[in-house]
Structures are given as structure tokens and as C-alpha cells.
Amino acid sequence: MFKKPFTWAAVALPIISIVFASGCGTPTSHPNQINAFDGATFDTLLLAHGALVSLEANVTTSYPKYTPTFNQAAAAYEGAYTAYVSFRSKPTTQAEVAVTINNLTVAIVAIENAFQTDMHASTTSIAQIRAHAKRIRTTAAQNGISVSDLLTELEIATAVASTIPQTGPYAKLASMIIQTTSAALAAETAEAGQPIDLSLIQPIAAIQ
Numbered sequence: 001m002f003k004k005p006f007t008w009a010a011v012a013l014p015i016i017s018i019v020f021a022s023g024c025g026t027p028t029s030h031p032n033q034i035n036a037f038d039g040a041t042f043d044t045l046l047l048a049h050g051a052l053v054s055l056e057a058n059v060t061t062s063y064p065k066y067t068p069t070f071n072q073a074a075a076a077y078e079g080a081y082t083a084y085v086s087f088r089s090k091p092t093t094q095a096e097v098a099v100t101i102n103n104l105t106v107a108i109v110a111i112e113n114a115f116q117t118d119m120h121a122s123t124t125s126i127a128q129i130r131a132h133a134k135r136i137r138t139t140a141a142q143n144g145i146s147v148s149d150l151l152t153e154l155e156i157a158t159a160v161a162s163t164i165p166q167t168g169p170y171a172k173l174a175s176m177i178i179q180t181t182s183a184a185l186a187a188e189t190a191e192a193g194q195p196i197d198l199s200l201i202q203p204i205a206a207i208q
Contacts, residue, residue, distance in 0.1 A: 032195045045201040050187025052204050054180045071206040076107035078203040105149045112157045119170040121160045129159045154181040
């Protein structure tokens with residue numbers, strides 16, 4: 001159990017390690033991918049699917065107030081999935097898929113923002129974490145490495161949650177956020193180098 005808030009220094013190195021050790025630090029190659037974009041998009045949807053499945057269970061049982069925000073993210077995910085399936089049968093719609101992936105990322109960021117507000121996370125810490133993440137992405141781009149926007153946002157959420165005292169009133173919410181990122185990374189990592197399988201990324205139903 002954490003007995004005091006983590007500092008940014010305590011979570012910076014884990015974030016760097018996880019981002020580049022995960023399947024999105026360097027592009028994952030799948031045996032049946034059409035091109036690099038196809039593989040990267042599948043990886044991103046694996047991340048999103050893992051995150052949303054984890055969130056669905058927690059929102060349903062413990063945090064129903066987030067149902068509308070979750071459902072918006074689930075709808076954005078379905079839009080991205082539909083566009084991706086279309087792309088795989090007609091690989092001329094890459095730009096359209098990219099737009100839906102961006103919309104999905106925005107929807108998941110909206111969930112993060114709601115969590116961060118309710119956890120009363122320090123705005124200074126959030127700013128520091130985002131600035132550090134931006135530097136990581138800039139360095140990665142200079143080295144020719146593509147880091148998923150969605151992965152970056154999940155890691156930022158985890159870093160912010162790690163600043164919340166585990167014995168405080170917002171510990172459970174912070175733990176849920178960390179669990180969500182872990183589930184997303186586990187889903188993506190499990191399929192690294194495996195054939196693309198659309199059954200693993202089926203749309204997630206809205207919470208009723």
C-alpha cells in the first residue's frame with residue numbers, strides 16, 4: 001500500500017519503460033497485415049478494446065455516473081472498428097480510418113478528464129506529466145519511432161492516477177485507472193506478432 005502520494009519522479013521512468021516496451025513503441029508486424037498502417041491500427045484497437053472492457057466492468061458495478069461518457073467512447077470505438085473493417089476489404093480508405101481513430105482517442109481522453117477532475121488530481125502534476133509525455137513523443141519521432149496517441153493518453157492517465165494517495169478517498173478510482181491501462185497493454189501485448197483477428201476487437205455494447 002502506498003502511504004503517501006507518488007511524485008512525478010517516481011512515475012516518470014515506469015512510463016518511459018512501458019511506452020517503449022509495449023507493442024506500440026515500435027510498429028508490430030502481423031503476418032496477415034495489409035501494410036504498416038493496418039497493423040498499427042489493429043494494435044490501437046486492441047488497446048482501446050482492452051481499456052473499454054476493463055472500464056465497462058468498473059463503471060457498471062462501481063461508477064455508474066460515468067455511463068454517458070463511457071457510452072460515447074464505446075460509440076466512437078464502434079465507428080473506428082467499422083471503418084477499419086471496411087479498410088481491410090478496401091485499402092483505399094486509410095484517411096477515413098485515421099479520422100475515426102482520432103475521434104476514439106478524443107473520446108477516451110474525455111473519460112480521463114472526468115476521472116482526473118473527480119480524483120482532484122493536481123493540475124500542476126497533470127501539466128508536468130503531459131509536458132514530459134510530449135518530450136518523449138518528440139524524441140521518439142526524431143528517432144523514427146511511432147508511439148500511439150491512444151497509448152500515450154493511457155500512460156498519462158496512469159501517471160496522474162499514480163500521484164493520488166492509495167490510502168485517500170480517491171484511491172479506488174485511481175486504482176481503476178491504473179487497472180484500465182494494464183488491461184489495455186495486456187490485450188495488445190498478447191497479440192504482438194500474431195495474425196490480425198477481428199473477433200478480438202468486436203464493438204462493445206453501450207451500458208444500459
